[in-house]
Amino acid sequence: MSTTATAPPASTTRSADQRRHKPLRSGHVVLQAFLILVAIGWLFPLGWAVLNSFRDYAYTSVNGYVSMGGWTLDNYIEAWERGEFGRSFLNSAIITVPAVLLTLFLASCTAFVLSRFSYRFNLTLLGVFLAANLLPPQSLLVPVFQAYNEIPLPPWLSSSESMLGSFLGLILINVAFQMGFCTFVLSNYMKTLPFEIYESAQIDGASVFRQFWQLTMPLVRPALAALAVLQTTWIYNEFFWATVLIQDFDKLPVTSSLNNLRGQFFTDYNLLSAGSVLVALPVLIVFFLLQKQFVSGLTLGSTKG
Amino acid sequence: MTRSQTEAEYLARLVPSSVAATLGRRTVLKGALGAGSLVGLSGLLAACGGDSGDGGGAGSTTVSLGSNESGTTFADQRQAMADAFLEATGTTVAINAVDHNTFQENINTYLQGNPDDVFSWFAGFRMRFFAEQGLIGEISDVWPLEGIPDSFQEASTGNDGGQYFVPQSYYPWAVFHRKSMFDEGGYSQPTTLDELVSLCDQMQADGLVPIAFGDSDGWPAMGTFDMLNMRINGFDYHIALMAGEESWESSEVKSVFEQWRDLLPYHQPDALGRTWQEAAQTLQQRQAGLYILGTFVNEQFPDDEDDLDFFTFPEIDSAIGAAAIDAPIDGFCMAADPDNAEGAKEFLAYLASPEAAAAAATTGLPFIAANTDADTSEYSAIQQKSVELVGEAENIAQFLDRDTRPDFASTVIIPAFQQFIGNPDDIGGLTKSIQEQKVSIFGS
Amino acid sequence: MAYETPGGAGGTVRGGRGTRAGGRARPLHRLTGADRAVVAAMVVVPTLFVVLLVWLPALASVLLSFTSWNGIGGLDEIEWIGVTNYVDVATIYPPFWPAVQHNAIWLVFLFLGPTVLGVFLAVLLDKEVRGSRFYQTALYMPVVLSLALIGFVWQLIYSRDQGLLNAALGTQIDWYGDPGVNLWAVLVATGWRHTGYIMLLYLAGLKGVDHSLREAAAVDGSGEVSTFFRIILPVMRPINLIVIVVVVIESLRAFDLVWVINRGRNGLELIAALVTSNVVGEASRIGFGSAMATIMLLISSVFIAIYLRVVLREER
Secondary structure: OOOEEEEEEEEHHHHHHHHHHHHHHHHHHHHHHHHHHHHHHHHHHHHHHHHHHHEEHHHHHHHOOOOOOEEEOOOHHHHHOOHEEEEEEEEHHHHHHHHHHHHHHHHHHHHHHHEEEOOOOOOHHHHHHHHHHOOOHHHHHHHHHHHHHHOOOOOOOOOOOOOOOHHHHHHHHHHHHHHHHHHHHHHHHHHHOOOOOHHHHHHHHEEEEHHHHEEEEEOHHHHHHHHHHHHHHHHHHHOOHHHHHHOHHHOOOOHHHHHHOOHHHOOOOOOOOOOHHHHHHHHHHHHHHHHHHHHHHHHHHOOOO | OHHHHHHHHHOOOOOOOHHHHHOOOOOOOOOOOOHHHHHHHHHHHHHHOOOOOOOOOOOOOEEEEOOOOOHHHHHHHHHHOOOOOHHHHHHEEOOOOOOOOHHHHHHHHHHOOOOEEEEEEEEOOHHHHHHOOOOEEEEHHHHHOOOOHHHHHOOOOOOOEEEEEEEEOOOOOEEEEEEHHHHHHHOOOEEHHHHHHHHHHHHOOOOOOOEOOOOOOOOHHHHHHHHHHHHHHHHHHHHHEEEOOOOOOOHHHHHHHHHHHHHHEEEOOHHHHHHHHHHHHHHHHHOOEEEEEHHHHHHHHOOHHHHEEEEEEEEEEOOOOOOOOEEOEEEEEOOOOOOOHHHHHHHHHHHHHHHHHHHHHHOOOOOEEOOOOOOOOOHHHHHHHHHHHHOOOOEEEEOOOOOOHHHHHHHHHHHHHHHHHHHHHHHHHHHHHHHHHHHHOOOO | OOOHHHHHHHOOOOOOOOOOOOOOOEEEEHHHHHHHHHHHHHHHHHHHHHHHHHHHHHHHHHHHHOEOOOOOOEEEHEEEOOOHHHHHHOOOOOOOOHHHHHHHHHHHHHHHHHHHHHHHHHHHHHHOOOOOHHHHHHHHHHHHHHHHHHHHHHHHHHHOOOOOOHHHHHOOOOOOOOOOOHHHHHHHHHHHHHHHHHHHHHHHHHHHHHHHHHHHHHHHOOOOHHHHHHHHHOOOHHHHHHHHHHHHHHHHOOOOHHHHOOOOOOOOOHHHHHHHHHHHOOOOHHHHHHHHHHHHHHHHHHHHHHHHHHHHHHHH
């Protein structure tokens, strides 16, 4: 688990030192050149959006995009106001934070039981969870939609007074979809914990829930951290369910609201760029700050602790 | 097919002679509300935005409005009307504004979910369809509305004879161009197909794209089809075709596609990746000469709307003439189960009034009121001409996707027309495919 | 895209590291009554979530595919029409077969392009080259972006009239609109994201490969290419299988990108987009859309089964 895909810098330096003595330098020059080209190619599309988000439409529509000049911050100001990003960022937070916490809690519960107790249906259950994560969401749309429409909610919980169009409905469907993956990863992780840690607890007569909450949970914190980062990104990026289940524009999260704004932004590509950068910003910040957790979350399990 | 019968009937009766007649007794603006009152209310509205229903706020009541215009000139008009309504009645209107296409695509789920008390919608088949499903509240007690012509009342009536809609504005479809470009190029407005074709040739020779075209969203091409079908086969045939009573494999329909195919080379190429806004920009930037669209095209001409002019799509068959047009009526419906029915009805009646039209006019933006008592003295040349065009029209269709079943329009017609634009040569295969799907959807 | 196919394959690479520390599970019957109730709750509540919100709706979709229903009004308005929807989908619905074809092209492209490139880059970067960290960051940065957003970002490059590509090439190609090229344009955009994702999965797998294997190969005098194909690739078999399943599922579920571009029409037809445009929106051909949803379900369940076999094998 602590091993991530990123190479430790120390060993990089060491092998670079060793390499200096090798005769095959030209090969490495080619390799480096290739990798630099690929990396630049990969950074370019987002870089292009960032670049143009700072340019004036009046300037670029006259001079074309392959030009320099017309620098401005106005696109961000206008995109923020017209796109009502303040509200949609808040909506994203209202949806993402509880969804991630609930997913991790429920997945931990199931994973704990699956890893601690042998039971005839353990594997079946894990299969049911994991497969659910892979189903095409479109194939569930109509029944989920109709069911949500029939479930009343009190007004304080949902201004639409039904599950449909409520944050709660969106949170729950995200939880149901993401739980399989988290359960799987966590149960694998929990299985690697030494069995001995539970022995003294059992002698003390600690309840199962105490064992779970006070022994297991602190020990799986690295896995939880990694999953939290990953799930935050995924749920923030979720597009389909938010698009079809939320009708009230005021309640759309950021990722879906951008599509709603398409009509207005369409002819002004610099404004569109600024809007795109604003949408990308939170996940990019998370990515650069918590890269290690993100990577290990995606690859979690394959290195097994 | 009683429904289609009524459909054809109401459309036939939609000759807005009353519109033309009442132009004469243009009333002086009554009770125009100052623009000054509009300032500062948007913040208050935003504060109420999250809370639909009465919410128990002391004294004031709220009506929620689901609007299919966001960030456009129409959105500003609706805001102005909401503000004026608050001023007049003390009732706050909380606007839930959604992008036009998104609103339309979600209308089914929206209406079945928790629609706002009042929502923007369209007259015609599309309104009747939802009224029949019980998704729109009956508002017969709001009617009759003073100043609204009988033909518009007819267009607001459901299959059961009750009213489910209040009309607010309408806009004709026509062929738009820039006056200055016509002056420079020495062009004149065509009245027959031959003249249109030679105009296009002339424009092409002058280095222009004759007809701007963008069909990324799928519906703008419907306007072209409507025009051609009404010119070639006549209004009654068009309405019957829309109602599912005629075959799409008929020689009549094929001749429409053939004519369209012959005109396509004059259209802007690669239309399928371009939105109507982007296509309008090419006319705005003087790269294209003509553009077939509704009057809302002027939204893309914020600074030089005065340069915009239009003519009705020219005659193709002299026996049929050019007197039928598309002029969709926009307006509002009430939810089937509104939180504030009383307020909703009051607001609906207001929306159809000359006062609302006056409030909309304060934004300085084009708006052709359905109410014949509305003040038209401030209308721009385009608006005046639109009123005249609709007044002179013998038959008015609502637009393809408002005149036929929504599932047919969106899942069959849009892909079929896009396929045709990409490959206009397989008309036989195309019409056969449309007909097969039509039978599957209409059941006959 | 929130429904990322999980790549984390639990302990599928056995490279001699990390033997299982303990984890001999306990039988349930030794628990006290209260504990048993807690254990039951800890399993039942999450299971209810998954069953009620995922499996029951999936089953209901299958049932609806045999009906004609406009989605409005009560369930009593549902009319059973047998397999008519399936027949109609296959015979008279023009976008269906192009959509199947596009999903297949999507799959083949993702596999031959970004997947192979991702594996290749993973192998290169596994060798601890200088700046490896920077390269990795650059390559998997797009993985954190939503596909909907990627559609917008690439629009700035692809736009016919204002895009970079046409300006740079001096062409007038309508990259998103021309049905002859738009699928490929979209595939490049999706590949931009997919490459980093595959690279990440594979790199993690490679880290788990026992170094002594490679050293042995080096002693044998095998070249790097032959070491990869003879030694690494066979050892990585479980990861390979998972990568294949990930690619298949992602290809089948592809939706966001084409939906934001043009609602999956005109050259960008994909099954998921057809399902959505038939069941949401004004159309509401619920039964018809559900028939296509069921076809998606059937295809994906084959690959889900393969996936489960691979990742759960160790648990047996």
